[in-house]
Amino acid sequence: MNDTKQQLLDWIEQDRDTLIGFLQEFLRCKTPNPPGNTVSGARFVSTFLESLGLPFKTIAPNREMPNIIAATQFGPGRHLVLNGHMDVFPVGPESDWTRDPWGGELIDGRIYGRGACDMKCGTTASIFTYVYLNRLAEQLKGKLTLTVVSDEETFGEWGTRYLMEHHLDEVLGDCCLNGEPSSLHTVRFGEKGPLWLTVKVSTPGGHGAYVHTSPNAIAIAAEIMTELLRLGELPVREAPALKAALDEATDAIEQAYGKGAAKTIRSVTVNLGTIKGGAKVNMIASDCEFEVDLRVPNGLSRQELLAKADEIIGRYPEASYVVQGGNEPNWCDPDADMYAYVQANAEMITGIRPAKVVSPGGTDARLWRMRHVPAIVYGPSPATMGKPDEFVTVEEFLAVVKTHVLSAYDYLTAATH
Structure with a gap:
């Protein structure tokens, strides 16, 4: 020195x-x-x-x-x-x-x-x-x-x-x-890049004893959330220099951020942040809204992840979503x-x-x-x-x-x- x-x-x-x-x-x-x-x-x-x-x-x-x-x-x-x-x-x-x-x-x-x-x-x-x-x-x-x-x-x-x-x-x-x-x-x-979505589900609703008359918005939202959680299984294509650096750093990552952090950094993560819906315990929920925080790892693009989310939510005609924000x-x-x-x-x-x-x-x-x-x-x-x-x-x-x-x-x- x-x-x-x-x-x-x-x-x-x-x-x-x-x-x-x-x-x-x-x-x-x-x-x-x-x-x-x-x-x-x-x-x-x-x-x-x-x-x-x-x-x-x-x-x-x-x-x-x-x-x-x-x-x-x-x-x-x-x-x-x-x-x-x-x-x-x-x-x-x-x-x-x-x-x-x-x-x-x-x-x-x-x-x-x-x-x-x-x-x-x-x-x-x-x-x-x-x-x-x-x-x-x-x-x-x-x-x-x-x-x-x-x-x-x-x-x-x-x-x-x-x-x-x-x-x-x-x-x-x-x-x-x-x-x-x-x-x-x-x-x-x-x-990683955040991708924040707000998902809304709307149904006719009705009396809780007559569940055959309308789909339940909360139940549909739960199905969508379950599918979104599986996005963590998506494959990631890391560039050689990126992969080499992260492979070498695995132990340090776990020491710095806790056990499991090395996987978190290199995969899609899904955090269900907020949820609200329904009006009363004995009514079929006619509305449900939740926010989800997706994190995009390097080796996957924001657009690729958004396309997967769009595919999942698109299978439910009662559901729609908006992108709150995020970046690559x-x-x-x-x-x-x-x-x-x-x-x-x-x-x-x-x-x-x-x-x-x-x-x-x-x-x-x-x-x-x-x-x-x-x-x-x-x-x-x-x-x-x-x-x-x-x-x-x-x-x-x-x-x-x-x-x-x-x-x-x-x-x-x-x-x-």
Whole structure:
């Protein structure tokens, strides 16, 4: 390790309390999505950048969902984009929490709060990576851009999607580094694609004692759901490089995401999310509606899966469906040099060499991959993501910060195209 990288690590250690305090204050900014108002989070980040004299601009096509972009051109070379989001999952019933979901409490080496791991830890890593590398401007090549965005949790239109559609030249770059929760055991080079459907079943209905007079909408919905669940058996055609990487990472995937995760990542999954129907116990249900979350693995297309779902639902004349949303599965070259930087730096810092994997869930990183730009995700454990008492450990948080800072440094000092 050279002297400059050691200097970066020394700065982070010296700023340990500052970093922890920053994340605690960030967690105290209430930014649940829905509803999606991130003004307090954006104000907090903006004030911090202003205090350091780092220029930035705010882009807010929706005034309740501002996005922050800061950029520094160090010289000729590659363009690295740091990406993180401010919005977080809703808290849910606060009675389920034993800690204040907006308290940012530090207890026994854990920092608690909604967004602690998803993803204010990773976003903080992006912000401080930008800060530290700006101190080394004369030693770096290329360009570094920080994007702190809104509207990620619902795949909404006002965050990174908006920046990609209206400010592409500023935010696309040559590589993206993102701190979404991945666990220290893995670094992500792709993700599955969500396909969300709403299915409705309508029948004449009638009295529950006269079941011969009408089909039951709930019973038909149950048959459709049973058939949809069998989509998990569909064959998947993985590209050789994808297959090789995932074969090698099987043990790390199970360690990071739990037993069974290796299969989940590489197959269609079907989650029946909501269901409602019927009016009364002694009436034939005349209506039933349910939502299903299908996840498309790499090696199968969204259109192929949708065709299978259409075939199933089409067999029932009483049923119809609409597509809520979703996108294609995506992956990028697992041999892109940023992966090597992240793996080497993470191993040096934590003793764990993260395996290259595909994510079961979706992130904004997909928007770079879909434009053929490598997007690398390395962040804390996702174990408490979206759950009551969400937390990140201090040591894991600092490991993510250190890995991002050193890997960004490596990228911006390496030989360029």
